[in-house]
Amino acid sequence: MEHVSVSLYLHLRTPRQKNNMVTSTTQTQCPNCKSPIQAQIQQLIDVGQDPGAKARLLSGSFNHIQCGVCGFDGTVAVPIVYHDPQHELLLTFVPIEASMPKNEQERIIGQMIKRASDQLPPEERKGYLFQPQTVLTMQVLVERVLEAEGISKEDIDSQRATMRLFEEVLTLPEDQFEPFVKEHDAEFDATFFQMASLALQSIGDGNAREAMGARLEKIIEFSSFGKKLKAQEEAVKEATESLQALSEQGLTHETLLDLFVEAPDENRVVALANLTRRALDYSFFQLLTERIDQSQGEDKEHLTSLRQQILEITEELDRIQEARAAQSAAHLKTLLDAEDLDQALMQALPMIDDLFVGILQANIQDAEKRKDEDLLNRLSAIEQRLRSLAQESMPEGLKLAQSILEIEDEEGAIKLLEESKKEIDNDLLNALVSTIQQLEAADQQEAAARIQKVYKHALKLSMQEKMNPSD
Structure with missing residues (x-):
């Protein structure tokens, strides 16, 4: 981990570049009801300058809009240029729905290709930049991107088959469910459950999410992989x-x-x-x-x-x-280069975990040692914004756990527990146990023993509260 943070620091010390994604907030029309919508439009996807851009494209969050009038939920139709210098891939796509004259298409596409080329050092401007490949649909564009990553057409077809299977089980009558799952047992594999899990997380409606969750539980019960x-x-x-x-x-x-x-x-x-x-x-x-x-x-x-x-x-x-460390380092580089930090953080939030935070903190320490004020300020801004976002979304039990862990003396921590005993829940208890394990693994026995005493007191208060809830 230390090696990763140092090498990342050296990479971050290069002059700051602007994000090469052509992004603008503009007013467009809802494709369905024609109502005006303010939207973030992105047309040049250069993964050499913005590594997170590929993930946004493949996840479907790219140029996504929602209409507050008619409820339309989809993608804005605009010309797109996709550039991946590592794989020497340059793709252009103009949706038919854009209804744009050919000369206007060529002008916009040409400007974006020039911008992508200008961002490269002269020695990296190779022949593929003069031979962009045109794709006719967004689906084909995504397939070409995946193929460049070594994902074959067969893999893509297999994923589509998995999606069809997923859609089928959602509409299957209850009495046909168990025999259907057993008949297609081999198809309910890791890929299916990963896709189902992502789909479940993306559902905003509570009743729909509960219904889908119940179906997935049944698949787990009846399928070999589920067992x-x-x-x-x-x-x-x-x-x-x-x-x-x-x-x-x-x-x-x-x-x-x-x-x-x-x-x-x-x-x-x-x-x-x-x-x-x-x-x-x-x-x-x-x-x-x-x-x-x-x-x-x-x-x-x-x-x-x-x-x-x-x-x-x-x-x-x-x-x-x-x-994961390499991926987290790339995400951190993207955030450092972002012109709009809040927007970049919201896009990157699903990919931020403990490992990312560890790399961020290691680089803050490196910047402090080297007295690199510019880098330190940018890293600190990311850390502070992440803390705010985490605090806003944190369950009450975890908020209490964080407050307790920030208190250095045992008596102060126990006093806070006594004052907040009605807020003690499994989130708090699990957080304390996890902290104890981490401290013991790091051979910080004294700190682990202190948190252990706090945990035992929290457990005692929790049991008392359950036995005497009205006290």
């Missing part, structure tokens, strides 16, 4: 409970290893590894190797197999983490 997901979910729950129980006594490498050795199946081992990756360090594997050396027969085989399994899981987790 596997259920088993993994149960394994995570049980692993979390076992870690919480141990954290009250003090989690050590020895007790953690015991949990792995006693794991009833592979799902539990995977869940434990995901939850405790930071603790699976050299000392942990040294302890496991010592146990292998001291054991014989079936115990030795079991421990040897367990070591190999944990190594493979941690290697995969590290690969995923590296990819």
